[in-house]
Amino acid sequence: xxxxxxxxxxxxATAALSTGAVLAQDKVLKVWHYEPADSxxxxxxxxxMDKYRETYPDTDLQFELKTFDQINQAGTMIxxxxxxxxxxxxxxxxxxAGLAASQGLLQALDDVYHARGWDKIxxxxxxxxxxYDELGVFGSGPLIxxxxxxxxxxxxxxxxxxxxxxxxxxxxxxxxxxIMDTFVAEGITPIAEAANDYPAQHLMYMLTLKNxxxxxxxxxxxxxxDLDTAPFLAAGQMLVDWVSKGxxxxxxxxxxxxxxxxxxxxxxxxxxxxxxxxxxSYGNIEAFTASQFLFPGQKYAPGSTGNMxxxxxxxxxxEAAYDFIEITLSPDVQNIMGNEGGxxxxxxxxxxxxxxxxxxxxxFGELVSxxxxxxxxxxxxxxxxxxxxxxxxxxxxxxxxxxxxxxRLKAFYDExxxxx
Amino acid sequence: xxTVTKSYRQNNSAYWLYLFPGLIGFVLVVGIPFLMxxxxxxTKWRGIRMPTFIGLENYERLITDGAFWMSLQHxxxxxxxxxxxxTIISLIVASVLFDYVSARFxxxxxxxxxAGYYLPQILPIxxxxxxxxxxLNPHGVLNLxxxxxxxxxxxxxxxxxxxxxxxxxxxxxxxxxxxxxxVIFMAGLARVDPALYEAAELDGAGAxxxxxxxxxxxxxxxxxxxxxxxxxxxxxxxxxxxxxTNGGPDNATLVPSFFSYYHFFSTVRIGYGAAIATxxxxxxxxxxxxxxxxxxxxxxxxxxD
Numbered sequence: 047x048x049x050x051x052x053x054x055x056x057x058x059a060t061a062a063l064s065t066g067a068v069l070a071q072d073k074v075l076k077v078w079h080y081e082p083a084d085s086x087x088x089x090x091x092x093x094x095m096d097k098y099r100e101t102y103p104d105t106d107l108q109f110e111l112k113t114f115d116q117i118n119q120a121g122t123m124i125x126x127x128x129x130x131x132x133x134x135x136x137x138x139x140x141x142x143a144g145l146a147a148s149q150g151l152l153q154a155l156d157d158v159y160h161a162r163g164w165d166k167i168x169x170x171x172x173x174x175x176x177x178y179d180e181l182g183v184f185g186s187g188p189l190i191x192x193x194x195x196x197x198x199x200x201x202x203x204x205x206x207x208x209x210x211x212x213x214x215x216x217x218x219x220x221x222x223x224x225i226m227d228t229f230v231a232e233g234i235t236p237i238a239e240a241a242n243d244y245p246a247q248h249l250m251y252m253l254t255l256k257n258x259x260x261x262x263x264x265x266x267x268x269x270x271x272d273l274d275t276a277p278f279l280a281a282g283q284m285l286v287d288w289v290s291k292g293x294x295x296x297x298x299x300x301x302x303x304x305x306x307x308x309x310x311x312x313x314x315x316x317x318x319x320x321x322x323x324x325x326x327s328y329g330n331i332e333a334f335t336a337s338q339f340l341f342p343g344q345k346y347a348p349g350s351t352g353n354m355x356x357x358x359x360x361x362x363x364x365e366a367a368y369d370f371i372e373i374t375l376s377p378d379v380q381n382i383m384g385n386e387g388g389x390x391x392x393x394x395x396x397x398x399x400x401x402x403x404x405x406x407x408x409x410f411g412e413l414v415s416x417x418x419x420x421x422x423x424x425x426x427x428x429x430x431x432x433x434x435x436x437x438x439x440x441x442x443x444x445x446x447x448x449x450x451x452x453x454r455l456k457a458f459y460d461e462x463x464x465x466x
Numbered sequence: 467x468x469t470v471t472k473s474y475r476q477n478n479s480a481y482w483l484y485l486f487p488g489l490i491g492f493v494l495v496v497g498i499p500f501l502m503x504x505x506x507x508x509t510k511w512r513g514i515r516m517p518t519f520i521g522l523e524n525y526e527r528l529i530t531d532g533a534f535w536m537s538l539q540h541x542x543x544x545x546x547x548x549x550x551x552x553t554i555i556s557l558i559v560a561s562v563l564f565d566y567v568s569a570r571f572x573x574x575x576x577x578x579x580x581a582g583y584y585l586p587q588i589l590p591i592x593x594x595x596x597x598x599x600x601x602l603n604p605h606g607v608l609n610l611x612x613x614x615x616x617x618x619x620x621x622x623x624x625x626x627x628x629x630x631x632x633x634x635x636x637x638x639x640x641x642x643x644x645x646x647x648x649v650i651f652m653a654g655l656a657r658v659d660p661a662l663y664e665a666a667e668l669d670g671a672g673a674x675x676x677x678x679x680x681x682x683x684x685x686x687x688x689x690x691x692x693x694x695x696x697x698x699x700x701x702x703x704x705x706x707x708x709x710x711t712n713g714g715p716d717n718a719t720l721v722p723s724f725f726s727y728y729h730f731f732s733t734v735r736i737g738y739g740a741a742i743a744t745x746x747x748x749x750x751x752x753x754x755x756x757x758x759x760x761x762x763x764x765x766x767x768x769x770x771d
Contacts, residue, residue: 119731126514145734149514242626242714297604299715300626305603314605429733432712440716445628462733 073105075366076131080112086326086388086403087195087352093382094374101373105366118142118431125151130358133367136191137353138175139425140269144182146356147190153357154188158368167375167392168193172351181466183268184425191354194374196389196410197322198349198419199248201341206334207316219343223293229316230292237288238315239298240306241439244431246298248348249319250438251423253281255346258420263346269426269466273459275452282441282448289442299443310336321348322406326387329402340409346420347413351391427462500747507740517737524741534742537720538749540632541701544721547636548700552643553692559583559644560651561681565663565673580652584645591642595709598638599625602710625711631718635706642706643699647692654688655681690761694754701750722746 077095081087099107110131117124118137124130125146136143136152146152155176159165175184176191201222203215208225216222226236239246255263257277265271288294301309310318311331318324319341328336341347355374357367373379377397380390384398389406398404413419424431437454440446446454507524509517528534568576586594601607602624609621624634662684666676682689704723707713713720713728722742729739 122513122734145512149512151514242711295604297623297626300602300604300623300631302599302603305605309605429728429735432728432732435712436714436716439626439714440628443626443628443715445716465735 073363073366075102075105075107075133075363075370077107077109077133077370078112078117078131079135080114080117081135083111084326085323086383086386087323089386090379090383090388090390091374094370094376094379097373097376097379098370102366102369105363107370122146122149122151125358125360128360130360132361132363133355133357133370135353136356138184138191138193138350139422140178140182140184140267141425141428141430143175143191143354143356144178144184144425145428147178147187148180148182151359152190153359153361153364154190155192155357156189159189159192162368162372164192164372164375172391175351176354181269183466185268191356192371192375193351193354193391195352195383195391196349196414197352198389198410198413199252199319199321199341199347200338200409202310202318202320202324202328202336202338204310204313204316204334205337207313215339216342222342223291226293226317227291235292235295235297235315237294237317237319238306238309239294239319239442240301240303241298241442242300243302243306244435245303245306245318245320246438246442247423247431247434248321249294250281250285250434250441251348251420252319252341252344253284254278254423255348255420256280256284256344258346260417263420267421267426269459269463272463273456275456278455279448279452282451285438285441286444286448289444294442296443299439322389322410325389325402325406329387329400337405338409340413345416346418348422349410349413349419350421352389427459427466430458430462433458503740503747504744506737507744509737509740511736512734513736520737524738525745527738528741528745533717533720533725534722534745536717537722537725540719540721541703543632543636544639544700544703545697547639548643548703549693549696552640553647553689553696555640556583556644556646556648556651557682557685557689558677560648560655561677563648564652564655565676580649583648586642587645591705592709594638594642595706599710602634626715628715628718631711631715635710635719638706638710639703643696647696650688650692651685654685658684686764690757690764694757694761697757698750698754701746701753 075098079087079091081091083089083092095107095109098105112134114137117134121136121142122145126149136146143152159173172193173189176189176193177187178184178190179187208215211228213225213228214221216225229236237249239249254277257280258266262274262277265274285294289296298306306318306320307324307327309315310328311333313334318328325338328338355371357364357371361367375392377392380392381397383390384403384407385400387400387402387406389403389410390398398407423434434455437446437451440454441448441451506517508519508521510520510523511517563576563579567579589597599606604623604626606624608624612618612621622630625631658680662680663676666680671679702723703721704727707719707721707724708727711719713724723746726739726742726746729735729742731739
């Protein structure tokens with residue numbers, strides 16, 4: 047009996063010890079994101095993590111750098127597992143955040159958003175991409191993601207190359223094509239492009255938006271009806287035309303985003319149609335001055351509030367996750383982002399001194415004020431990203447006609463819609 | 467006599483104990499996932515929540531899916547690029563190194579070459595893929611060299627051209643695979659009795675005849691092993707495609723593994739992805755069995771000779 051009692055005490059003590067250990071381990075905050083350490087976002091969020099460690103010294107903040115592809119392709123499985131972090135950067139859009147939200151994997155943040163006063167930092171209107179309905183379509187439903195930055199696609203240009211030819215920044219599409227004709231005549235490919243990677247689909251979608259209106263965008267992104275391909279068909283025809291005129295080289299089909307950037311940085315091509323995630327590195331080019339302008343002659347451009355912080359339902363330390371999100375929304379961190387050339391969602395534009403950050407912020411303001419954020423082509427249905435990439439690559443390479451290109455997108459889109 | 471047999475049997479059954487750890491590993495890592503995959507292939511599943519049983523629907527879709535048949539054709543190409551061509555090249559190179567280089571320039575020189583040819587096998591495939599990406603991109607090293615040497619007309623969009631892409635990948639695979647078979651062939655040659663070569667030489671056989679009548683027959687077991695392992699590797703090839711072309715341009719380098727991965731992770735049609743994987747596994751197993759059967763017959767014939 048005595049022995050048994052001792053054993054019981056020993057067991058109880060062990061149990062107590064191990065629970066104690068578990069409790070201590072509970073003070074862990076696992077953060078994941080996929081922004082390169084030298085990008086504006088990476089730098090700003092590093093500062094946020096430092097600030098968190100200072101403010102909450104008892105909590106062990108564990109950070110892991112992931113890649114866009116990792117989260118894009120295995121996101122739902124990670125969120126559904128016990129290995130899910132407490133807070134992570136997640137890709138906005140129906141195919142990613144929408145899919146996860148519709149499966150109940152993401153924590154609703156509506157209460158936190160109001161209780162913590164985030165509604166004073168980010169306006170309700172900017173949260174459209176953080177809300178998903180039960181089908182996983184964005185725009186309404188519980189708030190599951192908090193955006194931290196904005197992003198949009200514009201035209202980066204080599205100001206030195208334009209100046210040397212006495213060219214001004216184009217304000218209409220005709221001016222833009224006239225400039226490109228001049229470069230083609232000199233044997234220079236005007237637009238550095240990568241069709242073996244994501245950039246080409248942004249140019250393609252830019253040209254699609256030329257013939258799109260608010261209804262088309264709402265239907266397309268909201269998966270409201272089978273795909274109306276008219277704007278895509280027009281974009282495909284324009285791409286074929288641009289390739290034949292030499293604005294884009296068919297070489298693009300063998301290039302990835304880094305190769306494209308190398309072309310631009312080497313001064314081999316004066317233009318890149320690219321997203322603001324390139325701003326910082328292009329702003330740091332020393333060999334020439336790089337700047338950006340909005341794609342001329344149209345209201346819409348690919349763009350949106352950026353990827354978001356989400357808290358998995360399986361997160362072990364949600365309060366700490368909210369504390370962390372709050373820090374990333376603080377003026378300090380947001381200003382760092384702006385001053386590193388990024389596009390903060392809540393920075394005071396007067397305090398942004400970095401020229402790249404200032405240009406980007408100003409252009410973003412212009413685009414937002416004319417209601418010109420056209421979102422992205424890959425959001426509507428899961429897996430569309432790859433299909434759009436391959437189809438765009440094919441139409442640029444000349445192995446698919448614009449009609450085949452549009453039909454291919456439609457087949458995939460309609461099938462994905464049927465599965466929802 | 468009876469007791470001896472019995473104790474022999476007892477000893478024999480005791481071996482099973484030692485097989486257990488491996489067997490458990492096999493069941494956990496291969497067996498269970500394999501069966502689960504077959505099960506999932508009969509369902510429609512988004513990767514979360516419960517799968518819904520849909521019978522053979524995925525397979526019906528599979529046999530009418532042009533992309534799947536295209537990926538199988540590409541697999542045949544990869545069998546040539548990973549099994550046939552590297553085996554032939556390394557057979558010749560191994561015999562040159564063994565017969566000529568090592569005899570003329572010494573053992574060290576031949577070891578140096580052997581190590582050099584083996585190097586691609588040591589490089590992580592992702593690193594090799596990125597390096598080849600730099601070499602083969604339209605503004606890459608290869609085109610620069612061609613332009614600089616006045617062969618600019620030959621420079622191409624190696625990985626981005628619809629017809630060229632798969633040959634570029636195939637070339638990289640040959641580069642990658644030679645080392646593997648070369649090392650095995652050289653080990654095999656070391657086993658061959660030098661007297662055979664001496665006898666052949668005395669009988670007036672030239673280098674080519676010695677290669678054909680001595681080297682190849684003596685290396686038959688190695689050729690079979692390499693044929694089998696590299697063919698299976700070709701049927702499963704994934705990493706180089708993933709790193710270099712992502713199956714593109716426009717599916718020109720699509721292979722079954724990548725196709726299955728694409729549906730598992732991109733379109734999140736897990737049931738369909740599983741059906742592709744199951745079909746691929748069936749094909750691989752059938753081909754491997756044919757290979758083993760042919761080999762068994764050949765060895766039997768050799769034993770009767």
